[in-house]
Amino acid sequence: MSNPWPNHSPSPVAELAVPSPDDPVLADAAAGWRSAYVHIPFCRRRCPYCDFAVVAGDEWARRSDDPTDRYVDAVVGEIAMEEPWGPLDAVNLGGGTPTALSADQLGRVLDAVAERFGIAPGAEVSIEANPEDWDQNAWADLVAIGFTRVSLGVQSFDPVVLAALGRSHHPKMAAAAVAGARRVGLGSVSLDLIYGSEAETPASWAATVATALRLDPDHLSGYALTVERGTELSRRVGAGLAAAPDPDHQADAYELLLAAATAAGLVHYEVSNFATPGHPCRYNMATWAQGEYLGFGLGAHGHGSGVRTRNLRRLDAYLDAVEQGRRPRAGAETQPAWGREQERLILGLRRRAGVVAGAIGDTLERSHKGRRLTAAGVLARHHDRLVVARPLLTDEVSRAVLSLSADDC
Amino acid sequence: MTDLARIRNFCIIAHIDHGKSTLADRFLQLTGAVAERDMRHQLLDTMDLERERGITIKANAVRLDYTATNGARYALNLIDTPGHVDFSYEVSRSLAAAEGAILVVDATQGIEAQTLANAYLAIENGLDIIPVVNKIDLPAAEPDQVADQIVGVIGGSGDDVLRVSAKTGAGVPELLEAIVARLPAPTADVTGPLRALVFDSYYDPYRGVVCHVRVVDGTLARGDQILYMATAETATADEVGTLTPSPSPGGRLGAGEVGYVISGIKEIDLIRVGDTITHAGRGAVTALAGYREPKPMVFSGLFPTEGDDFERLREALEKLRLNDSALVYQAETSRALGFGFRCGFLGLLHMEIVRERLEREYDLDLVATAPSVEYRANLTEGSVLDVRSPQDLPDPVRLTSVSEPMVRVMILTPTEFVGTVMELVRLRRGEMGDMTYLGPERVELHYRIPLAEVVFDFFDQLKSRTRGYASLDYEPSGYQEADLVKVEILLNGTPVDAFSTIVHRSRAFNYGRAMVDRLRQLIPRQLFDIPVQAAIGPRVIARETIKAKRKDVIAKCYGGDITRKRKLLEKQKAGKRRMKMVGNVEVPQEAFISALRIDE
Numbered sequence A: 001m002s003n004p005w006p007n008h009s010p011s012p013v014a015e016l017a018v019p020s021p022d023d024p025v026l027a028d029a030a031a032g033w034r035s036a037y038v039h040i041p042f043c044r045r046r047c048p049y050c051d052f053a054v055v056a057g058d059e060w061a062r063r064s065d066d067p068t069d070r071y072v073d074a075v076v077g078e079i080a081m082e083e084p085w086g087p088l089d090a091v092n093l094g095g096g097t098p099t100a101l102s103a104d105q106l107g108r109v110l111d112a113v114a115e116r117f118g119i120a121p122g123a124e125v126s127i128e129a130n131p132e133d134w135d136q137n138a139w140a141d142l143v144a145i146g147f148t149r150v151s152l153g154v155q156s157f158d159p160v161v162l163a164a165l166g167r168s169h170h171p172k173m174a175a176a177a178v179a180g181a182r183r184v185g186l187g188s189v190s191l192d193l194i195y196g197s198e199a200e201t202p203a204s205w206a207a208t209v210a211t212a213l214r215l216d217p218d219h220l221s222g223y224a225l226t227v228e229r230g231t232e233l234s235r236r237v238g239a240g241l242a243a244a245p246d247p248d249h250q251a252d253a254y255e256l257l258l259a260a261a262t263a264a265g266l267v268h269y270e271v272s273n274f275a276t277p278g279h280p281c282r283y284n285m286a287t288w289a290q291g292e293y294l295g296f297g298l299g300a301h302g303h304g305s306g307v308r309t310r311n312l313r314r315l316d317a318y319l320d321a322v323e324q325g326r327r328p329r330a331g332a333e334t335q336p337a338w339g340r341e342q343e344r345l346i347l348g349l350r351r352r353a354g355v356v357a358g359a360i361g362d363t364l365e366r367s368h369k370g371r372r373l374t375a376a377g378v379l380a381r382h383h384d385r386l387v388v389a390r391p392l393l394t395d396e397v398s399r400a401v402l403s404l405s406a407d408d409c
Numbered sequence B: 001m002t003d004l005a006r007i008r009n010f011c012i013i014a015h016i017d018h019g020k021s022t023l024a025d026r027f028l029q030l031t032g033a034v035a036e037r038d039m040r041h042q043l044l045d046t047m048d049l050e051r052e053r054g055i056t057i058k059a060n061a062v063r064l065d066y067t068a069t070n071g072a073r074y075a076l077n078l079i080d081t082p083g084h085v086d087f088s089y090e091v092s093r094s095l096a097a098a099e100g101a102i103l104v105v106d107a108t109q110g111i112e113a114q115t116l117a118n119a120y121l122a123i124e125n126g127l128d129i130i131p132v133v134n135k136i137d138l139p140a141a142e143p144d145q146v147a148d149q150i151v152g153v154i155g156g157s158g159d160d161v162l163r164v165s166a167k168t169g170a171g172v173p174e175l176l177e178a179i180v181a182r183l184p185a186p187t188a189d190v191t192g193p194l195r196a197l198v199f200d201s202y203y204d205p206y207r208g209v210v211c212h213v214r215v216v217d218g219t220l221a222r223g224d225q226i227l228y229m230a231t232a233e234t235a236t237a238d239e240v241g242t243l244t245p246s247p248s249p250g251g252r253l254g255a256g257e258v259g260y261v262i263s264g265i266k267e268i269d270l271i272r273v274g275d276t277i278t279h280a281g282r283g284a285v286t287a288l289a290g291y292r293e294p295k296p297m298v299f300s301g302l303f304p305t306e307g308d309d310f311e312r313l314r315e316a317l318e319k320l321r322l323n324d325s326a327l328v329y330q331a332e333t334s335r336a337l338g339f340g341f342r343c344g345f346l347g348l349l350h351m352e353i354v355r356e357r358l359e360r361e362y363d364l365d366l367v368a369t370a371p372s373v374e375y376r377a378n379l380t381e382g383s384v385l386d387v388r389s390p391q392d393l394p395d396p397v398r399l400t401s402v403s404e405p406m407v408r409v410m411i412l413t414p415t416e417f418v419g420t421v422m423e424l425v426r427l428r429r430g431e432m433g434d435m436t437y438l439g440p441e442r443v444e445l446h447y448r449i450p451l452a453e454v455v456f457d458f459f460d461q462l463k464s465r466t467r468g469y470a471s472l473d474y475e476p477s478g479y480q481e482a483d484l485v486k487v488e489i490l491l492n493g494t495p496v497d498a499f500s501t502i503v504h505r506s507r508a509f510n511y512g513r514a515m516v517d518r519l520r521q522l523i524p525r526q527l528f529d530i531p532v533q534a535a536i537g538p539r540v541i542a543r544e545t546i547k548a549k550r551k552d553v554i555a556k557c558y559g560g561d562i563t564r565k566r567k568l569l570e571k572q573k574a575g576k577r578r579m580k581m582v583g584n585v586e587v588p589q590e591a592f593i594s595a596l597r598i599d600e
């Protein structure tokens, strides 16, 4: 299969007719891309809805031994333990808040990655950042050490919603960060938005979407607020202090976003993601294509040779393991062939490009649930591919895939 | 084998919760039948359901060895009975195995409806009664007033009424003495042909059918060839013994004694409660009187959630019926629910207990349809049709009229609530009957009311309107024509027979409205809009729509954590399993249970 993002081309955008982010050929090619994820867990404080592997500032900043240097050392050490593989088409530093580290520290991480695996010319080298961390000099350094893309945790442009989400930045900071990122030369700018929080009204969401689109982002993620177990939000909902997000309101918000983003020229290419041609997130594309990726750092996940791995989630345990020369693994799961096929469909169907049906897809279509989903206009076939025509109902399809058994094929 | 003169057979009868089982505990303790360390509250209530609900469901027989103060040893066969009106059939069966009854009355409650009903039953059966006022330890106890009430009902003098506390044991030794002194020994033809009454039975997976018997004449011994007279089945008595309370295989039961017999029978339909056991070949000529078949009051369909379980349900019903002879059933087919059984019960509690026992003891998952009484359709061509299920009601054009079963209701209440009771009865289409004062503060009211108005929530309403003070008892009283209609519930245009019902026209709208509202809440949103309608024939009387589901996706960034997402989906999928397909609509099993719990 042809790879529209050839690893060694200096600028794929310049040399190829740039495929649309929802192009099936592009979607499938992503299975062959090589990517790496590095988790940077540090955040000032934990947002009430967040259940990522986070080390919150109020837990470490006051400690005399700032753990960030030790952490960077550990990540570099963990990278050195991995077999050579590469060069990489996408590197993603996520969090937590990677911009909590200094450019110097981030540089050490990227250098270690580049040294061990190589980073292909023209590769996507992305970092997640919080708007309040915008800093002219620091971000100019990000470009200098090799970052090409930034994903900004904007969440909302409504100060009331931001406050309700427990975010510390002001909407103006987000606009400044976008402009600044472009100025310092980050070639691809993405915004994350969250919809469906209690404080949000249809009007405030419409305004947030309009403001986001006016900033002309290359990429936009719109996430439905999810109540995750163990979070402060979940406790509040459980205690009746906060309302659980209303799925109908979230559906309204989603539809508004879809219409507005599409009208603004962004292409919807995955349930929650939009991009202009040339700017879909390659690391995520690889994930949905069931591609392989390396995962480093606290709680990071990796995928290679049919095995999905996950790292330790407690900072001390992670640091101790690496410092004692052990892989900081919390577990690994080898999937049987059938499980992999189910997963291929579940992941692939999140994309607007859909997925090659194969025998399992045929079985799905023939099944009782599959026929119901087709009749309801949720599941559709385009030649050899299955697509979810109503992305908001994707999990109905996923569960139908999971209830298939290998013997039905 | 015990000398007849040294046997006393008696039941403990009372209104619900007046302390029968607790009193039995004291008897077990005082006679040393149960070691101190094995003692627990209401020891004879062994079923999980009895312990959870704190009520007796099954009558329980136990033999006690009692040495009286005169030094003589007696065998006391006690049967603890349930107090709830739904289980009165258990009481009447027990009475036939005894010569005496201890009538227990709660000293704080006084006489209630089942006190009267059960006392009359005992009198009709020719039993001698020892009246007992219980719970005298409670500060609110009024033993003297309550003793007067009892005398007013069964006669005698206040001195005949014993005062006890089943909780503290006070007065119980005196009660044991009174049993020996005041209750008659059984009379029997000791040497005549064997006649033993089967008053209860159950199925033991290893031993087959176990019969509880009262030997009326003759002797039953291990190894005897016995004949079950109703089914003409012969078998060998493999094990014969008494219940102490655990089975104690003594090998012999003489005339007048109560115990059990196991004869290796696995074919359940060969055994009937009420049957007479005699000896094969040299047996008795006439069987004992047996029991009147109980008359089921409510009917409901029971369907397995998994269609494959139909045969298992049939077996379970057969086995359960051995232990619950008030249960009747016949196969039925439902458009919505497939193959199942239409079952008849003595009341809603009985229905609930049967369903729970089937689920727990036989590991079944069941759906029950809306309970209904038995109507009579008078057809234009002149015949009469029994209608146990709304499905069976013919088209209106074929009907001249429909009649409904009536009951004679007796309500006991403090006089201050007479007005509110009358109001309730009026709402339930009842006709006033007599009114009798049982002293200045208590009154006995009689009404004739449609059974359908009584059987569902009348009792709860009565209790809440009288702050718990009124009680009720009822018995069948013929049929009466009424303006009855069938309300059908349609899901996505398809009638769901499980939710359909026959009601008085004045109630049709409320039923339809309540049902439609409940179903809208109970049925999860699906891929398409689902209209939920209530209709009388072609006329829709209530309508709601379950809006199509719009969002069902985890629209969040999970990074590379694919395993976690998959697990979440698996969990959601598992949660969807207890669903029943009705047409193209997925209906949670819960909905069948909850939707039918309709209150005012």
Ligand SMILES: Nc1nc2c(ncn2[C@@H]2O[C@H](COP(=O)(O)OP(=O)(O)OP(=O)(O)O)[C@@H](O)[C@H]2O)c(=O)[nH]1
Pocket (backbone or CB within 6 Å): B014, B015, B016, B017, B018, B019, B020, B021, B022, B023, B042, B054, B055, B056, B057, B081, B082, B083, B084, B134, B135, B136, B137, B138, B164, B165, B166, B167, B168
């Ligand atoms: N204080 C006090 N409580 C009693 C006494 N006897 C029974 N109780 C309580 O009354 C309640 C009902 O007692 P049970 O023995 O279960 O009554 P029952 O008549 O067997 O009830 P059913 O079998 O359901 O009809 C329980 O909570 C007992 O603890 C008593 O003498 N004094």
Ligand SMILES: C[S@@+](CC[C@H](N)C(=O)[O-])C[C@H]1O[C@@H](n2cnc3c(N)ncnc32)[C@H](O)[C@@H]1O
Pocket (backbone or CB within 6 Å): A049, A050, A051, A052, A094, A095, A096, A097, A128, A129, A130, A152, A153, A154, A155, A192, A193, A194, A223, A224, A225, A226, A227, A228, B555, B556, B557
């Ligand atoms: C890896 S997270 C963290 C990035 C960055 N630290 C931040 O918070 O902006 C990436 C995105 O996931 C989204 N997110 C996090 N928790 C969420 C939740 N409970 N429900 C929906 N979206 C969530 C937010 O939009 C966030 O920007």
Ligand code: SF4
Pocket (backbone or CB within 6 Å): A042, A043, A044, A045, A046, A047, A050, A051, A052, A054, A095, A096, A097, A130, A153
């Ligand atoms: S800043 Fe982002 S990663 Fe950190 S706690 Fe908040 S949501 Fe979680």
Ligand SMILES: [Mg+2]
Pocket (backbone or CB within 6 Å): B020, B021, B022, B042, B045, B055, B056, B080, B081, B082, B083
């Ligand atoms: Mg009891």
